Amino acid sequence: MIEIKGVSKAFPGRKGSEPVQALKDVDLIVRDNEFLTVLGPSGCGKTTLLRVIAGLVPHDTGTVLVDGKPVTGPGPERAMVFQSFALMPWDNVLTNVAFGLEMQGVDKKTRELKALELIEMVGLGGFEKRLPGELSGGMQQRVGLARALAVSPKVLLMDEPFGALDEQTRRLLQEELLRIWEATRTTVVFITHSMEEAVLLGDRVVLMRPRPGRIDQILDIPMTRPRSTHLDSVESSGEFTAMVGLLWNNLRAMHSDVRRARQAGQAAATKP
């Protein structure tokens, strides 16, 4: 379980401008074995929230507990999947997937055995000797996913992992991720800017709003599991459409709020 209480984070602004409040008083509980998706317009702090959980950036105030222990830095119980894949181009698929275990000091034979198992699981069997540059984007992100799963994390942190992929590849990977998740039930925090993706994958959707970044509301997704076997009928269901519609109404309201605030700010700035 991840408990986030009163977490705020500000980044220093560029020269002369005010600091940017990326997160303000965020409270959130991520339950064990849940698939939590986080959705919001750009600048709402969703990626910062994930990086705070990962221990990559320190938070200013509040507490972040993973299984009761405060987060002070990265830890082996949390693994991350990156939007840019972040694969080492000089290492083959096998070495890339085994990287987390290598850093934990697991011996070569054991970690390669484990890596092979995960490579098989994400559907890349036979590609273990290839270099990342020889793979398509979708295959590269499968490597990223396998690398994260290889360390058997309690929490899988995914930062818009399919954001850089084309539509068809993304669909295939969503299906694949659901299939793997339904088999493993690892706790997942999944950042996305796609409403459809948030609803399709998640048990709950956290909707965030910008300036300052904070949680707007948390919605339960009613669709039953498993979904990977019949994604098409999930997507054409009334529940799905209603959820996406609800999220869109909220997001559209946020966008017009932001626009109004910007116009007001401009008006104030131009006043003598």
Added chain:
Amino acid sequence: MSLVRRVLDSSALYRLIALAIFATIWQLATLSHKSMLIPTFTDTMAAIPKLLIPGYSGDESAKLWDALYQSNGALLIGFAISVALGVPFGLLIGRFRTIERFANLYISILLVTPMAAVIPLLVMSLGVRDGAMPTRVILIVLFAIVMLIVNSRAGIRQIDPSLIEMARCFGAGELSIWRRILLPGSLPAIMTGVRLGLGRAITGMVIIELLFIAVGLGNLIQKYDAQLDGARLYALIIIVVFEALVLIQAVRWLERRVTPWRKTTSFGR
């Protein structure tokens, strides 16, 4: 592929044709305008084996090999020092901005100063006695090292920051980040620096010997020049250029060997 096709496709053929055209023009031009300073192509070619092969033409080749030995000795030591100091220094300032703040101005000076202007100063203070090996080595380092520093720094800078973040995320400490991310990631740029630095070192070597400390190849060039021996002068310069080409090609080969992943940028091979 048929043999004809392979020959037509190889760039060696086109290089050979270009060389033949160049040699013909050279030969015709020098034959029609007799000049003492510009030898014909055939005379120049005939001089090359005289210089290279021992015993072919008196003790001439002994002089050449002696000069090559002298010059390359300084080149080898100077270039090795440049790599040994320049690469680690460049990597460090690439990673740690604070160190760079101290060094930046001096790197810029090293980069923009015309070396020929500084050499007399250094020659004066470092001395020219007995072939002045240390002086030549130091000057070669000054010529070459900036390329190694600047390229190594660029190598660290252009590493995708998400790779470093990824490594930290999976529990890597600074040492592991260096070993697994920063060093392999900057290797292509380091090799570029080695190649450019080698070019500068060779240039430096010849300039120093030619203009300031008359030893080695530079000394020999001066001598043939003074004797108005065009054929030998041209032959010698061709030998120097050829040596430089061979060295640069060797670095290119090494570059491909140590960074094989650079070939594979997209699908397939």
